[in-house]
Amino acid sequence: MHKDLFLGIIYLLGSLAFIVGLKRLSSPKTARTGNLVAAAGMLLAIIGTIVLHEKDGQPIGNIVFILAAMAVGTGIGWYMAIRVKMTKMPEMVSFFNGMGGACAAVISIVEFNTHPHSETGFLVVVFAGLMIGSVSFSGSLIAYAKLAEKIKDIFVSWLQIMNLFIVAGIIALIVVGVMKPEMLGHSIIWIIFGVSLVYGVLFVLPIGGADMPVVISLLNSFTGVAAALGGFLYGNEVMLTGGILVGSAGTILTVDMCRAMNRPLSNVLIGAFGGGKGGAAQGSDGDQVVKEISITDAAILCRYAQKVSIIPGYGLAVAQAQHVCHEFEKILEEKGVTVNFPIHPVAGRMPGHMNVLLAEADVPYPKLIEMDDANPQMPNTDVVLVLGANDVVNPAAENDPSSPIYGMPIIQAEKAKNVIVIKRSMSKGYAGIQNQLFFRKNTRMLFGDAKDALEKLIAAVKDM
Amino acid sequence: MELFAEFFLENQKFIYVIILSVLLGVEVISNVPAVLHTPLMSGANAIHGVVIIGAIIVMGHAPSDDYLALGLGFVAVVLGTLNVVGGFVVTNRMLEMFKKKDK
Numbered sequence: 001m002h003k004d005l006f007l008g009i010i011y012l013l014g015s016l017a018f019i020v021g022l023k024r025l026s027s028p029k030t031a032r033t034g035n036l037v038a039a040a041g042m043l044l045a046i047i048g049t050i051v052l053h054e055k056d057g058q059p060i061g062n063i064v065f066i067l068a069a070m071a072v073g074t075g076i077g078w079y080m081a082i083r084v085k086m087t088k089m090p091e092m093v094s095f096f097n098g099m100g101g102a103c104a105a106v107i108s109i110v111e112f113n114t115h116p117h118s119e120t121g122f123l124v125v126v127f128a129g130l131m132i133g134s135v136s137f138s139g140s141l142i143a144y145a146k147l148a149e150k151i152k153d154i155f156v157s158w159l160q161i162m163n164l165f166i167v168a169g170i171i172a173l174i175v176v177g178v179m180k181p182e183m184l185g186h187s188i189i190w191i192i193f194g195v196s197l198v199y200g201v202l203f204v205l206p207i208g209g210a211d212m213p214v215v216i217s218l219l220n221s222f223t224g225v226a227a228a229l230g231g232f233l234y235g236n237e238v239m240l241t242g243g244i245l246v247g248s249a250g251t252i253l254t255v256d257m258c259r260a261m262n263r264p265l266s267n268v269l270i271g272a273f274g275g276g277k278g279g280a281a282q283g284s285d286g287d288q289v290v291k292e293i294s295i296t297d298a299a300i301l302c303r304y305a306q307k308v309s310i311i312p313g314y315g316l317a318v319a320q321a322q323h324v325c326h327e328f329e330k331i332l333e334e335k336g337v338t339v340n341f342p343i344h345p346v347a348g349r350m351p352g353h354m355n356v357l358l359a360e361a362d363v364p365y366p367k368l369i370e371m372d373d374a375n376p377q378m379p380n381t382d383v384v385l386v387l388g389a390n391d392v393v394n395p396a397a398e399n400d401p402s403s404p405i406y407g408m409p410i411i412q413a414e415k416a417k418n419v420i421v422i423k424r425s426m427s428k429g430y431a432g433i434q435n436q437l438f439f440r441k442n443t444r445m446l447f448g449d450a451k452d453a454l455e456k457l458i459a460a461v462k463d464m
Numbered sequence: 465m466e467l468f469a470e471f472f473l474e475n476q477k478f479i480y481v482i483i484l485s486v487l488l489g490v491e492v493i494s495n496v497p498a499v500l501h502t503p504l505m506s507g508a509n510a511i512h513g514v515v516i517i518g519a520i521i522v523m524g525h526a527p528s529d530d531y532l533a534l535g536l537g538f539v540a541v542v543l544g545t546l547n548v549v550g551g552f553v554v555t556n557r558m559l560e561m562f563k564k565k566d567k
């Protein structure tokens with residue numbers, strides 16, 4: 001009796017910690033403590049479960065194995081999280097998300113094996129948890145591999161149609177498993193597991209690399225739902241609240257991200273980006289010429305400007321150029337130039353990716369400005385330095401209705417007096433379309449690796 | 465209809481919890497500056513690691529001669545711990561960088 005009471009109170013505190021933690025995570029000042037509060041709540045709930053949980057009067061057994069498994073998980077998780085580079089964070093989040101999904105799936109498998117002949121409600125929850133957990137697991141791993149550039153984008157139009165059939169198939173299997181359990185017997189659980197894993201792979205595979213943040217956020221909320229289903233299974237309040245909170249918050253975050261790109265979620269999922277549609281917008285670039293600029297000219301332009309805006313993109317992350325970038329900003333400031341960093345909401349591979357990177361390099365917080373504040377200032381900006389960004393400054397989003405990114409808000413770099421684009425080659429951005437900005441008469445290209453180019457620029461500015 | 469009524473009455477408490485949690489999740493996340501999207505996603509990612517509690521329950525009540533349940537339970541606890549520990553540590557690392565520049 002007392003054990004139940006204590007555990008109930010602990011779960012209540014745990015749930016409260018999650019809510020408070022999530023709330024604090026949504027403001028820059030309190031974010032750090034928010035994370036710690038949520039972690040403390042988690043620790044409390046875990047210890048409470050091990051010590052106090054009882055089922056049919058039986059306390060938790062196999063404690064040695066549980067602690068051993070937790071030690072293994074902690075060791076690996078901690079090591080990976082400490083070692084990962086800041087630029088690889090999105091992949092890491094995706095990976096850990098997949099682990100949570102797999103955990104939920106395995107729980108469902110064990111529960112089914114232990115109680116195969118249970119009532120309808122129980123089976124529905126078990127199968128649903130299995131399906132969502134497995135999809136989240138294999139999908140997250142594909143997203144991870146895509147971001148790590150281990151898998152290239154694949155565009156196959158029939159894949160979407162096939163995916164619909166697979167979803168229908170999984171649901172049919174669940175119905176069979178619940179209504180006619182004798183038909184497939186015990187193996188049903190493995191069949192659903194297998195098909196769901198395949199679906200997770202095929203679901204993420206055709207979605208373009210640039211849309212991975214949205215997918216990760218979506219899979220994140222899937223795992224939340226899977227955890228909540230587990231909570232339903234055990235009548236466990238803290239799993240239920242934690243899971244549902246993440247499920248709903250994750251969904252809102254996903255929708256927010258889509259809104260930032262001005263594309264409906266369905267569009268992302270069907271993978272229109274980078275598909276065949278891009279062709280229409282590409283036709284016009286054949287006879288246009290880009291103008292190159294030398295390091296010295298670029299350095300002079302920046303050095304004698306009043307105001308320089310540096311627009312970072314994924315190229316900055318790839319080149320690991322955030323520290324050099326800060327150095328360049330400092331040296332320009334020393335020479336009396338005002339420098340700021342307009343950040344597009346979806347620059348990089350995840351919202352906030354650029355902010356995290358630049359914060360790592362100690363770029364002062366007020367220097368990062370949001371797109372809506374940056375755009376009115378553009379006509380008064382002498383030089384815009386586009387650093388590894390592409391689609392987020394593409395004017396086609398504003399003036400070419402045939403472009404797949406038409407309607408996405410952009411940073412209006414073209415309105416600045418001079419635009420310098422640092423880029424490795426003329427290759428297209430992740431949307432797979434040509435950037436009209438590169439051909440504007442106020443634009444000049446500085447070909448090279450972002451870090452390398454910045455280092456040369458710093459040296460050149462120093463000499464002046 | 466009768467099935468639904470039975471389900472509703474039996475799980476009334478949980479239905480309340482679910483609906484309130486959904487609204488709370490929406491409320492808490494609204495108006496978040498873009499700067500915090502990545503850490504927030506990462507933090508939420510760590511929180512759904514709460515699924516580890518299910519893994520502990522599975523493992524803790526597995527009969528000691530059921531090697532499949534024990535083995536899978538062990539795997540589940542490892543996976544859940546990875547999610548929790550990795551999630552919180554990664555989030556903390558991201559947020560530490562925001563702290564540094566206050567100096």
